[in-house]
Amino acid sequence: MTEINKLITNNIAVWSSAVQAKRATGRGTSKKIRFVGIESLRNLIVELALQGKLTHQETSDTPSKQLVEKVNAKRAQLIKNKLLKKQKSKVSFEPTTKPYSIPSNWCWSSIGELCELAPKNELADECEVSFIPMPLISTSYSGSHGHELKKWAEVRKGFTQFADGDIGLAKITPCFENSKAAVFSGLKNGVGSGTTELHVARPLIKEINPRYLLLFLKSPLFLRVGESKMTGSAGQKRVPKDFFSTFSLPLAPEEEQSRIVAKVSELMSLCDQLEQQTEASIDAHQVLVEELLTTLTNSQNAQDFQQNWTRIAEHFDLLFTTEHSIEQLKKTILQLAVMGKLVPQDPTDEPASDLLKKIAQEKEQLIKDKVIKKQKTLPVISNEEMPFDLPKSWKWARLGEIGITSTGKTPSTKVPEYFGGDIPFIGPGQISPSGQLLQEDKTLTEEGLTQSVTANANDLLMVCIGGSIGKSTLANKAIGFNQQINAVSPLRIDPHYLHIAVSTDSFYSSVISKASGSATPIINRSKWEELLVPVAPLAEQTRIISKTNDLIALCEGIKHGLNNAGDIKVKLASSIVGSALS
Known part of the structure; x- marks a missing residue:
């Protein structure tokens, strides 16, 4: 036991450092962390407990075979008294497999042998x-649960019944894989009812500790094998009752069951503390990085910017050690790019005001030639609207001023001839949080495209509704897109520069501020066209794109190195678990 305790305590750094960022589904990155090392430690604790390696065996403990004999006698008596139904066919509870060795005073059993189902x-x-x-x-490993109060008449039929001391296991995906299970306690009048997606077991004798059985049901081996035994269609897969009742259970003596439950509870509490400390440390690190990067975007002049950057550069290796911190650095690079702070201004560049005049003239000609319709006049930009100051050669413009805008459309699904061609048709799901255009899952025919809206190569596409509002990408060829996406075909503005501009936190904030609806935010096209974009001289746009791409590539290289190091830490934690169980 001393060696096992050392294995746990001497590798605290491994358990706490093996973390992975949870992937974001909307625009941007997630701050949520998965504590892979601590998860491995929790699994190790349970596995060791069920192999008799976590607590001392006492020679005075009653062998568990005698518990099984007592259970069998109790079952026979209940059947005789007609308090328990006799099995229609004889079920063998003898385990078909014995996955690992157990102490000599333990024995193999099963939930079905020890409990009423x-x-x-x-x-x-x-x-x-x-x-x-x-x-x-x-x-959680505590097996806790909440409850609501109901009259027995309301829930007596059509639900799963249980009582204090019963063990309930979720049988449906993904609840089973997520280890939803409980020991019911504190029930009103000692009785309860609930979801039909439960297997419930009631120990036949008080010497069987329900919390010990709960540990078994939450063990990695049980969950892993149970997942492979699930039956049913996708989204409706369930763990069969036969698996629940007959899978090999290592039964410890009564006294040792109590010692195991107490020890596991103690160690799980330590895991909780370790996770809280690790999370607090990560949170503090994230706040520090964000505060320091904010000083860059808030710099008032070149001297102030240089001082703030020097402060960050001196501690770069300490600050940018997580995927989240690298993502924050990338966001800052984008923001600095569109504030004119990433590359120097060249006084010989044609100013953005001249560029905007040429765009306006080109749009007038397109209207005159009846290529596009005349759009409504956009409001004059006020000083109060401008989110930050720009270099003298730059200019603020509304999104609708700098290109031709459109909103997507889905062809009628009742006409099969519209679909199945070679032209990609996309929705929000085909735009990644990082701004990549993903593989389409629907295609249009030429006829179908006439019933949709076309985005040509280098047109900017942006999601304008839902949780992923603000995600954007550039079309790589002619495609169709649905009504949840707005597009702008930029005139004279470099589309890659425009993509940088709309990928910044400041632009995203303007999208959210103009959107309506809280549960499902949506920004209509007229408000979207009024959003402000900082326009740099065309020559500077090219320099910005080049510099931004170089810096983002460096960030991705750093992140790749961090991910590799993180993978090594996860593998190390897994290796320690393997060595402990071997």
């Missing part, structure tokens, strides 16, 4: 009971 309760209809839907069952 799917027990029923007898109660007056007017009594109040606890009702527990699936969301109120936790995934």
Whole structure:
């Protein structure tokens, strides 16, 4: 036991440093962290507990075979007294596999051998009971749960019944894989009912500790094999009752069950503390990085900017050590790019004001030639609207001023001839959070494209509704797009510069501020066209694109190195777990 304790305590740095960022589904990056090392430590604790390697075996403990004999006698008595139904066909509880060795005073058994399955309760209809839907069952090792109060008459039929001391296991995906399971306690009148997606077991004798059985149901081996045994269609897969009732369970003596439950509870509490400390440290690091990077975008002049950058550069290796910190650095690079702080201005460049005049003249000619319709006059930009100051040669413009805008459309799905051609048709799901155009899952025919809206190569596409509002990309060829996306075909503005501009946090903030709806934000096209874009001289746009691409590539290289180091830490944690169990 001393060696096992050392294995856990001597590798605290490994457990706490093996972390992975959870992937964001919307625009931007997620701050959420998955503590892979601590997850591995929790799994290791449970595996060791169920192999008899976490606590001392005592010679005075009653061998677990005697518990099984007592269970069998109790089952026979209950059947004789007609309090328990006899199995229609003889079920063998003898495990077909013994996945690892166990102490000599333990024995192999199963949930079905030790418990009554799917027990029923007898109660007056007017009594109040606890009702527990699936969301109120936790995934924690404590097996905790919440409850609602209902009359027994309301929930007696059509739901799963249980009582204090019963063990419930979620049988449906993904709840099973997420380890939703509980030992029911504190139920109103000692009785409850709840979701039908539970397997429930009631120990036949008090010497079987339900919290020990809960550990077994939450063990990595049980969950891994159970997942492979699930039946049913995707999204509706369930763990069969036979697996739940017959999978090999290492049964410890009564006294050792209690010692194991207490030890695991103690160690899980330490894991919780370690996770909280690690999370607090990561949070503090993220705040520090964000505060220091903000000083760059808030710099008042070149001297101030140089001082702020020097402060960051001196501690670069300490600051940019996580994927999140690198993503924040990338965002700052984009923001500095469109503030005119990334590359020097050249006084010989044609100013942005002249560029905007040429764009206006070109649009007038397109209207005159009836290529596009005349758009409504956009409001004059006020000083109050400008989110930050620009260099003298730059100019603010509204998105609708610098190109030809459009909103997508989905062809009628009732006409099969519109679909299945060679032309990609995209929705928000085909625009990645990082601004990449992903593989389409639908295509249009030439006829179908006439019923949609066309975006040509280098047109900018942006999601304008839902949780991924603000995601943007550039079309790489002629494609169709749906009504959840707005597009702008830039005139004389470099599309790659425009993509940088709309990928900044400041532009995203303007999208959100103009959007309506809280649960499902949406920005209509007229408001979208009024959003402000900082326009640099065309020559400077080219320099900005080049510099930005170089710096983003460096960031990606650093992130790749960090991810490789993170993978090594995760593998190291896994290796330690493997060595402990071998």
